[in-house]
Amino acid sequence: MEPIHTRALLLKRVDTGESDRVVTLVTEELGKVSAIARGARRSRKRFGAALALFVLAEAELRTRTTSSLHVLTGYHALEIHAGISRDIAAITHASYATELVDALCPKGHPDPEIFDLLLEMYGLLAVEPATSERLRVFELRLLTIAGLAPQLSVCVGCGRDVFNEPERLGMDMGRGGVVCGDCGRPDQAIAPETYGALFELAQLGLGDAGKLSLSDRVRRELRNTMAATIEYTVGRQLKSVQFIHKLSR
Numbered sequence: 001m002e003p004i005h006t007r008a009l010l011l012k013r014v015d016t017g018e019s020d021r022v023v024t025l026v027t028e029e030l031g032k033v034s035a036i037a038r039g040a041r042r043s044r045k046r047f048g049a050a051l052a053l054f055v056l057a058e059a060e061l062r063t064r065t066t067s068s069l070h071v072l073t074g075y076h077a078l079e080i081h082a083g084i085s086r087d088i089a090a091i092t093h094a095s096y097a098t099e100l101v102d103a104l105c106p107k108g109h110p111d112p113e114i115f116d117l118l119l120e121m122y123g124l125l126a127v128e129p130a131t132s133e134r135l136r137v138f139e140l141r142l143l144t145i146a147g148l149a150p151q152l153s154v155c156v157g158c159g160r161d162v163f164n165e166p167e168r169l170g171m172d173m174g175r176g177g178v179v180c181g182d183c184g185r186p187d188q189a190i191a192p193e194t195y196g197a198l199f200e201l202a203q204l205g206l207g208d209a210g211k212l213s214l215s216d217r218v219r220r221e222l223r224n225t226m227a228a229t230i231e232y233t234v235g236r237q238l239k240s241v242q243f244i245h246k247l248s249r
Contacts, residue, residue: 003060006059007027007057007078009025009054009055009056009115009119010053016036021051022036023072026102026115027061032107035070035072036070037051049077053098054126056081056119057076060072061073081122087129089247090130092240093130093134095240096244097122099239104142104143104233113145117142121206132219133209134209136201136209137201150229152195152199152202156176156179162180169181170184171228171229172188174232194222197214
């Protein structure tokens with residue numbers, strides 16, 4: 001069978017055996033795949049430094065009829081995004097974005113939008129400061145593409161339009177979005193400013209995130225709201241979340 005050539009981004013890698021690596025990639029053509037890279041820890045010719053996080057590469061993959069694990073026969077760097085490695089906040093945000101894509105992207109379901117979103121995030125982090133606003137936009141865009149975005153326009157309890165009554169709103173993770181004062185509990189309440197910022201961020205692209213200038217309080221409430229939403233959606237807290245919280249203090 002002829003090898004498949006596709007642009008790819010590394011999501012994670014695990015060393016196995018004496019010199020092999022099992023890698024998880026998100027690819028343009030195949031979606032998320034796992035593959036074994038034989039001799040990856042020794043072969044500079046086939047893999048070199050390309051098999052690293054935040055690197056856009058061209059992957060050469062061979063499928064196997066006896067296993068869902070592909071064979072990675074080549075991996076050549078197209079764009080390094082070296083600027084990310086020069087800033088700890090950029091590294092942390094890029095790592096979180098990578099981990100989130102891995103958590104939300106099912107294997108074997110190609111979605112060019114997800115691939116392009118992660119690639120765009122890397123490109124921006126390589127040349128611009130990491131911001132919490134852009135991270136929130138990334139989360140919301142990824143959840144939207146995956147069909148998991150929280151409902152923000154109407155109450156998920158009663159279906160009432162809530163856009164014009166933000167002072168009485170809350171977020172119900174279990175029901176998947178915003179709840180009105182009649183349907184929510186006091187412990188679910190979110191501030192009107194936080195709801196407004198969340199709604200506006202959901203309409204923006206990554207490159208437009210800088211248009212919003214939010215207070216520290218709203219940034220903190222947005223971070224906590226989205227962290228709770230993603231933890232509920234994924235079923236666990238992502239490893240990079242705690243480090244992001246430390247940087248935000």
